[in-house]
Amino acid sequence: MAKTDDHAQLYVRFHAAVNMAPAEIEAWLDTDESRAVGFRRDGASESVGHASGRRIVQILRTRKADLDGGDYAHMRKVVGFVRRHLAQGPHEAHRIPGSRWRHSLMNWGHDPLKD
Structure with a gap:
């Protein structure tokens, strides 16, 4: 597979994994909860x-x-992290909102409550 093909697929996967807008991520990163995890x-x-x-x-x-x-290397890391972390997390909806699991994912640009 050509590098440009790989980059095109990775670009799509990255934008699927990152479901928060830049301003949302920035606002989240300014919180104590964001700084407390990871x-x-x-x-x-x-x-x-x-x-x-x-x-x-x-x-x-x-x-x-x-x-x-x-x-692109960082995008690959983000896609992998989000995929692995989603598979590990609490799957009971009532445990997700204030969880460290969710907060960690949000540091990586993914809010599981938007899924």
């Missing part, structure tokens, strides 16, 4: 997911023609 590398001031959310906003605001290999 894995932090030693010495890091923010979680991996929180940093990912900032990168997702940048990607969403970039024209498709201007996306580079690093952007």
